[in-house]
Amino acid sequence: MEFVKDNLLYVLFGLNYFLALSATITLLFKKINPTKTLTYIIVLLVFPFFGLIVYYLFGQDYRKTKLFNRKRVLNQSIIAKIQNELEIDFNTISEIDELLEEKSKLIPLLYNSEQSKLTLKNDVKVIGSGDEKLELLLKDLDQAKSHIHLEYFIFKDDKTGKEVLDILYQKAKDGLEVKLIIDDVGSSISRKHISQLKNSGVEIYKFMPVLFSRFTGKMNYRDHRKILIIDGKIGYVGGINISNNYLNKRNKRFWRDAHLRIYGEAVHQLQILFFTTWDFVSNGELKVDESHFPKLEIDSKIPLQIAASGPDTDWSNIMEAIFVAITNAEEFIYLTTPYFIPNDEIVTALQVATRSNIEVKMILPKKSDSWIAEYATNSYIEKLLTAGVKVYQYHKGFIHSKTMVVDDVFSSVGTANMDYRSFNINFEVNALIYNKDVSSEVKKMFKEDLCNSSQVDLEEWQKRSTKNKFLEGLARLMAPLL
Structure with a gap:
């Protein structure tokens, strides 16, 4: 001693x-x-x-250690029954395959990976701003009859959050089942409001609580999903959190984002995904019944799959779905992401696509909300430009959309960024849509964003300062840890 x-x-x-x-x-x-x-x-x-x-x-590789386990939920008889009811016969898949010109190779990929059923009876609305989402959301919440389930990375009790919280208080008091999951690092709800939630009957859990959430940043495996389910019929999913920062009427900096409002069978898939997280945060205190999965009368037919990935999945499902979509493109690929810190597979797929005479365009923010992520993203631009990828920097404000459109027949909107953290570490969810009309809307959004973006010229980009190049190299070295 x-x-x-x-x-x-x-x-x-x-x-x-x-x-x-x-x-x-x-x-x-x-x-x-x-x-x-x-x-x-x-x-x-x-x-x-x-x-x-x-x-x-x-x-730590939680995907291998199985700290997060979905089987307890997926094995429940009610959920197994719902999964079986969503089964689409081979002839229907063949029809979709023919309609989408071979792009539906994604369907068996996700089904084989995570039993992510292809749903057919859906109506989808593409949302382009937090203001639009909040207006629709408040109306839907106000009309809820049975239950409300929320799972959010960022939920703040500012003016926007309080508008949502007030409805949750009232609905819980009226006897509705209200469940709320908030990420402990991303969200900020005061003890006062948490107490009010619990007293009114709202069940609330923090996802993987940490001791000093204000100082931990992105250091742990976080629940980056934004899911809201109303009565098992209406679902919201995408990049827009619940906070003033996501509304242009309450934010000094213009915020561009993308979200979906879904009515239909795909909501049942979101519901199952929510229950897997709820089972984890509540330590198995989960009660599921058929009221969570009501029968839906809907004529609209929009093929849609819910792709989830995270430490609770065996594979990097969203990354693999993006990879397959890129490698099956024949005409164009339009990508929007706020953070581009990809793996080698995605970079190679984009390079091969553009060198195969496929038009590849990508929109990135000119000014990020994270300086290290900005420099790390910029470190990849020259390599993309050299291969022929057309890179644009959005300058109207901050672009937070996570969208993809391929050949007018496939589109993706969700929570996953094009970076290592979203592909492997965080809990994410994307909606994959096999429909020309919805893809056309996402493409229109992309074209509008191009009008507020400037194309990056290779020769000009190469002239950037030595200081910037050094910082990019340093940030890129840390990229696997971001």
Whole structure:
């Protein structure tokens, strides 16, 4: 003990490097992406103590350790029955395949990965702003008759949040089932309002609570989804959270975003996804009955799949869906994302597509809400431009939309950014739509955003300052950890 006291610093450093070497050996056995492995090894060996913290927070593979388990929900008899009822026969899938000109290869991909059923009877409204979403949402909430389920990354009790909370209070008092999941890092609801929610009958849980949520940023596996379900009939999904920041009438900086309002069978898929998260946050206190999955009378036929990914899924479903959509494109690919820190597979797929004479256009924000994400994103632009990808920077405000359109027949709107965190770490959800009319609306939104964007010229981009290039390189080195 005397030796330890006299040489405490050396002992601590020795312990640090023993643990760092153990972690390095573990990383080598995992056989993960070489770039990511090298980044972790550098951080572990060059930055004592800090490297161990980073590895502990980012390096755990929850997809393999199964900390998050969906089977308890998916095996319930009621949910199994709903899944069977959503089954579409082979002839119908063949018709859709013919209509969509082979783009429906995504359907078996997701079905085989996560039992994500293709739903056919849906009506879909594309929403282009937080203002529009709030107006529709408040009306739908006010007309709720049975239950309201919410799962949000960001839910703040500002003016926007209070408008939603007031309806939740009243609906719970009226006897409706109201369940709310908020991410503990992204959301901010005061103890006063949480107490009011509970007293009125609202069931609320924080997703993976942390000790100092204000200072943790994005350091843990977070619930990045934005899901709202009303009476098992109406569902909202997309990039718009509940906060003043997402409304242009309450935000000094113009905010461009994309969301969907869905009425139909796909809402049942959102409901099942919500229940898997609820089962986790409530430690298995889950009661499901058939009122959560009502029969729907709807004539509209819009094929739609709900793609979910996160530590609770066996595969990176959303990334794989985007990859397959890109590699099956024949005419054009239009992408919008606020953060572009992709893996090698996505970069290669985009490069091959544009070199195969497919028009590839991408909209990124000119000014991000995160300087390190901005520099990391910018580090990929030259490589894309060199391959022929047309890159545009949105300058009207901040563009937060996460959309994709391929060949006028396939579109995606959801919560996932084009970055490693969305593909592998966070809980995400995207709606994949196989419909020309909806794809046309998403394409129209993209074209409108192009009018408020400036195209990046390769020669001009190469002239950017040495300082910017250095910061981009530094940010890119940290990209696997962002």
